Amino acid sequence: MSGLKTLLKRFQSECETSDRHEDPALRSRYYKSMHGAAYSAVLDLFSSSEYEVISESKERGEITVRKNGTPRLFIVATVITVRPLETAVDFKVSADKGKIFGTYTVLKAQIGHYYGRLDSRMTKVK
Incomplete structure (x- = not known):
């Protein structure tokens, strides 16, 4: 059953991070930073022309982005x-x-x- 689950996961059209994700590479990252500085660093990830920031809410800490080009992606950063x-x-x-x-x-x-770029700019906690 595990092999089938792995095969089916390959065809999923979305991927997200969480605190208790089974894959260590997809676990939430914690940084020694104030909210404003971390929010700005994440927003800077999407400052190139291939990204289009659809909406952002600093109060909620949410940034919604569309990545044009190949592959075409929809990204929500929190x-x-x-x-x-x-x-x-x-x-x-x-x-x-x-x-x-x-x-x-x-x-x-x-x-x-994205995490690699953030790791180079901010100090990780865990």
């Missing part, structure tokens, strides 16, 4: 203050179209790319 100098960042990425060999690995790689 920035939540956990403690005074501890902020969590989560991503939910979904694809408009599927691929023959599945889109899950592409979506997971996108999340890894």
